[in-house]
């Protein structure tokens with residue numbers, strides 16, 4: 001589905017990403033790991049259209065999409081979360097999901113002004129869809145709370161629901177377990193696996209929690225100082241001497 005070939009990104013004199021390649025198929029979980037500052041988020045930013053890569057290709061179903069703006073990439077079904085939660089804090093939980101759906105579909109201004117039957121039907125569908133995903137991430141009871149008042153773990157789940165209401169093919173999660181307690185991490189683990197198994201979503205994950213990564217990934221890509229260090233199945237990565245050295249070097 002998605003192929004990243006020889007990606008590079010330069011910021012002035014710093015080559016933050018240098019020759020990174022990866023592939024992800026439908027219904028696959030691929031994780032990008034590496035020490036702090038390795039270039040993981042920069043890879044995400046290049047794939048999701050926040051940066052125009054300096055070099056390399058990003059292909060979706062064989063079609064090059066590198067350099068397209070983020071909103072066009074998300075309309076192709078590739079959506080992401082951020083390292084730091086970005087919700088509309090003063091809106092309610094459910095409003096956050098309704099806005100996400102509106103921003104994703106082209107809504108007709110006139111239909112909205114005159115509240116035509118088709119507009120009302122779409123509104124109802126959006127509401128049902130939002131409620132469905134709130135239930136799935138265990139936030140339905142909190143639908144009318146202000147998003148900014150939710151606990152941190154709940155905000156992270158709301159972010160995932162906000163991606164899912166747009167019916168993506170691929171979800172890109174940037175450190176979703178950061179700041180979660182063990183119970184919340186376990187719930188997140190189950191949620192991610194369910195998105196893959198039950199909704200056929202491809203998931204690209206950046207995560208520092210190694211037990212989460214090792215437990216759910218089909219494939220792991222390791223980058224170090226912007227460059228590819230290793231890639232393979234979790235058991236291959238766990239025992240790879242170069243990977244062990246890169247991580248020990250960080251401590």
Ligand SMILES: Nc1ncnc2c1ncn2[C@@H]1O[C@H](COP(=O)(O)OP(=O)(O)OP(=O)(O)O)[C@@H](O)[C@H]1O
Pocket residue numbers: 011014016034035036037038039040041042043
């Ligand atoms: N917009 C930018 N301008 C200049 N330098 C940047 C920019 N974004 C990232 N960098 C630099 O690129 C390098 C890689 O950063 P990046 O955030 O991609 O790493 P990371 O692997 O995601 O790190 P972490 O695990 O700490 O989040 C770092 O040296 C960082 O300072």
